[in-house]
Amino acid sequence: MSNDHRAEEFEAALLAVDRAEARRIFMRGVDTDGALPFMENMVGLVLERIGLAWEQERLSLSQVYMAGRICEELSLLALPSSHPDRKNNPRVALGLFEDHHMLGKQMVHAILRNEGFLVQDWGKLSLQAAVDKVRLGSVDVLLLSSLMLSSALRIEKLCGTIKAENLPVMVLVGGAPFRFDEGLWREIGADAMGSTASQAPGLIRALTGGRP
Amino acid sequence: MNSMQRVLTTLSFKEPDRVPLFLLLTTHGARELGMSIKDYFADPEAVAEGQWRMRQRYGHDCLYAFTYAALETEAWGGKVDFREDGPPNASSLLVAHLQEIDHLKAPSIKGSPCLIRSLKAIRLMKSRAKVEVPIIGVVMSPFSVPVMQLGFAAYLDLIHDDKKRFWKLMEYNQDFCVRWANAQLEAGAAAICYFDPVSSTDMIPLELYRETGFVVAKKTIAGIKGPTATHLASGKTLRLVELLAETKTDIVGISTFDDLTALRSASYGKLSLLGNLNSISMRHWTKATAEKEVKNALRLGAPGGGFILSDNHGEIHYSVPESVLESIAEAARTWGRYPLDWLK
Numbered sequence: 001m002s003n004d005h006r007a008e009e010f011e012a013a014l015l016a017v018d019r020a021e022a023r024r025i026f027m028r029g030v031d032t033d034g035a036l037p038f039m040e041n042m043v044g045l046v047l048e049r050i051g052l053a054w055e056q057e058r059l060s061l062s063q064v065y066m067a068g069r070i071c072e073e074l075s076l077l078a079l080p081s082s083h084p085d086r087k088n089n090p091r092v093a094l095g096l097f098e099d100h101h102m103l104g105k106q107m108v109h110a111i112l113r114n115e116g117f118l119v120q121d122w123g124k125l126s127l128q129a130a131v132d133k134v135r136l137g138s139v140d141v142l143l144l145s146s147l148m149l150s151s152a153l154r155i156e157k158l159c160g161t162i163k164a165e166n167l168p169v170m171v172l173v174g175g176a177p178f179r180f181d182e183g184l185w186r187e188i189g190a191d192a193m194g195s196t197a198s199q200a201p202g203l204i205r206a207l208t209g210g211r212p
Numbered sequence: 213m214n215s216m217q218r219v220l221t222t223l224s225f226k227e228p229d230r231v232p233l234f235l236l237l238t239t240h241g242a243r244e245l246g247m248s249i250k251d252y253f254a255d256p257e258a259v260a261e262g263q264w265r266m267r268q269r270y271g272h273d274c275l276y277a278f279t280y281a282a283l284e285t286e287a288w289g290g291k292v293d294f295r296e297d298g299p300p301n302a303s304s305l306l307v308a309h310l311q312e313i314d315h316l317k318a319p320s321i322k323g324s325p326c327l328i329r330s331l332k333a334i335r336l337m338k339s340r341a342k343v344e345v346p347i348i349g350v351v352m353s354p355f356s357v358p359v360m361q362l363g364f365a366a367y368l369d370l371i372h373d374d375k376k377r378f379w380k381l382m383e384y385n386q387d388f389c390v391r392w393a394n395a396q397l398e399a400g401a402a403a404i405c406y407f408d409p410v411s412s413t414d415m416i417p418l419e420l421y422r423e424t425g426f427v428v429a430k431k432t433i434a435g436i437k438g439p440t441a442t443h444l445a446s447g448k449t450l451r452l453v454e455l456l457a458e459t460k461t462d463i464v465g466i467s468t469f470d471d472l473t474a475l476r477s478a479s480y481g482k483l484s485l486l487g488n489l490n491s492i493s494m495r496h497w498t499k500a501t502a503e504k505e506v507k508n509a510l511r512l513g514a515p516g517g518g519f520i521l522s523d524n525h526g527e528i529h530y531s532v533p534e535s536v537l538e539s540i541a542e543a544a545r546t547w548g549r550y551p552l553d554w555l556k
Contacts, residue, residue, distance in 0.1 A: 017372055060415055149298065149529050181490075181495075
């Protein structure tokens with residue numbers, strides 16, 4: 001079966017929320033390609049296409065979320081979090097900044113896991129908790145999701161602290177306020193902004209000079 | 213014309229004296245009165261006074277009874293985080309495990325101090341506005357409020373994986389929503405804004421909306437004893453126009469990302485439009501930008517009536533300076549006078 005056909009088949013199963021069919025295609029791919037190559041190439045490609053379709057208004061957020069979630073379940077079966085093949089360079093952490101709406105964070109988490117990243121999930125973060133954690137120096141890239149404009153604006157204080165203390169961590173932001181105001185991420189001092197979850201792996205690579 | 217006449221005229225797809233302007237302001241009232249946001253919302257007299265003063269200042273055409281989105285989950289027993297730089301937010305989810313839905317109990321209006329405060333604010337507004345200025349009440353739609361009750365991800369899981377429990381939750385929420393809307397109408401609200409962002413095609417596919425949010429909206433709106441405006445809170449509306457009209461809503465709140473020309477062509481005569489100034493980017497607007505944005509919205513949306521100029525989200529953020537609001541109001545007064553001869 002060609003890769004194109006395989007991708008189309010997998011995409012259709014994900015969009016139909018057909019878990020059994022998605023699992024069948026996924027496991028067949030893992031058997032033939034190996035877990036990490038299949039996740040990086042096929043799963044990554046399909047989720048990127050789904051993310052792009054959302055950006056182009058051909059799909060809805062719920063479809064992107066359900067697709068990512070199904071893939072995440074499957075990728076954890078094929079490559080558990082503790083597996084040595086998981087990528088830990090750069091060291092990536094993910095958090096929800098002063099908010100309670102986890103959807104965006106969960107979607108990014110799923111995308112990164114599906115591409116083999118080992119992700120530190122910092123959960124809900126207050127400004128002080130975020131500052132304390134980045135000071136520990138355990139991450140290279142911090143991805144922050146925010147739904148509320150007030151929360152997004154307060155990320156500026158975190159970025160200001162990172163710059164003032166010269167901490168070696170880059171901040172990548174995403175969420176609704178950044179889509180409605182394209183200059184907002186620069187205004188708050190972030191290093192990059194992702195308008196869809198599927199952009200996260202590429203942006204991490206761009207920020208870290210191509211790693212992994 | 214007074215504000216009520218202006219609004220009713222445009223809703224009948226005729227041109228009033230000028231395009232009605234709804235500045236949907238909430239937390240700005242606290243700043244207007246020099247109060248903290250928390251103290252402001254705790255005091256119905258302050259809320260009514262804040263709304264009155266802001267209308268005097270900007271000359272717009274409504275009083276907005278909305279306080280904060282988490283008010284309803286507060287009534288259900290949830291907690292609210294107040295902050296000094298923006299609207300309050302729900303501080304925790306009402307339902308931690310989906311099984312808890314089976315034991316939910318919708319609150320009584322009279323037994324909820326936060327709702328009683330809101331009703332008192334509406335009554336106070338009504339005592340001054342009489343029939344001249346529409347007071348807009350607000351409900352979260354039964355279909356969208358679960359985002360605050362359960363969290364967005366868990367709610368999407370529920371919709372897809374547990375239909376039986378989903379419909380059970382809708383029953384509780386519909387019961388509460390209809391009672392809450394009607395209590396606001398009885399207190400003096402002229403119309404109810406039905407916030408329903410999850411129904412936007414940005415959020416769920418049209419087919420899923422048809423099976424879920426549409427069914428819920430149709431039944432709920434039928435129970436509300438007054439006019440409604442369905443607001444998708446920045447979500448796009450174009451593909452939903454026919455179905456929204458079938459729910460018998462009167463107005464739809466539209467996104468800044470909507471194609472206003474196409475939307476108007478699809479909705480004129482069926483639904484009036486409310487929008488669609490970008491409430492996030494307006495923080496930075498100069499006087500010239502405000503004028504340009506207002507003129508653009510008027511040019512595309514206002515000819516022939518059926519249009520209320522407003523923001524695209526249903527709430528203007530606290531970070532938007534008063535000078536921007538003044539510029540918007542001034543541009544609406546200057547360029548919104550019918551007939552719109554400057555378009556020729």
